[in-house]
Amino acid sequence: MSTKAVAGWGSTYLAAIDPGEVALDAGEQFAVRQALVRYAFALDQHDLAALEGVLTEDATWTFKIAGETDLGPVAGRVAILEFVRQAWDAETDQRRHNLVNVVFRSADSGRAVVHAYLLLTSNAGGGSGVIATGFFTFRLEHAGGEWRIADLFLGTDNAW
16 A cells, blocks of 8 residues: 555545535534534544544444545444544554534535545654545534534545
8 A cells, every 4th residue: 555645536536426505504504513523522532422422323434545445334333433442542642633624515404515624633752743634525414403423434645
C-alpha cells in the first residue's frame, strides 16, 4: 500500500452523491452540525457513551485508506463501538478529529447528507502535527428529536 493517495482520488466518491435540495432551516442545520461535533469529541475523549448516543442502532462505517485499502463496512452500533474500543487500545497519542468545510448535499426534516473534510491531528512525544487528511460523507437521520449518524464513509489521503 502506498502512503498517500493520488491527487483527486476522492472525486469519484464525492461525485456519486447527487446534490439535492437542502430544506432545513438554520436551527436544524446547526443541530446536524452539532451531531457531527459530538461524534468528533466522543472519538477524541474516548467517550463510548457519547459515541453511542450519536449513532443509529443500525449505523454503518466504511473506510478507504490512502485511496486503496478498504475497511468495513462495520455494521451496527454495537460492532462500531467495539471497533472503536479496539482502535483506542492501540492509540498512544491524543488525537483530534477536526471536521472542516462542512457542506450539506441534501437535507429534509428526516434525513441529511453532509460532506466534511478531516484534518486529524496528534499530540505525541512532545510535539503535535497532522497525521491524516481526508473527507467524510455522513448520512444522518432525525428521530426522537435528535440527529444521529446512520452511515459514515471516510476516505483518507494517507495511511498513518
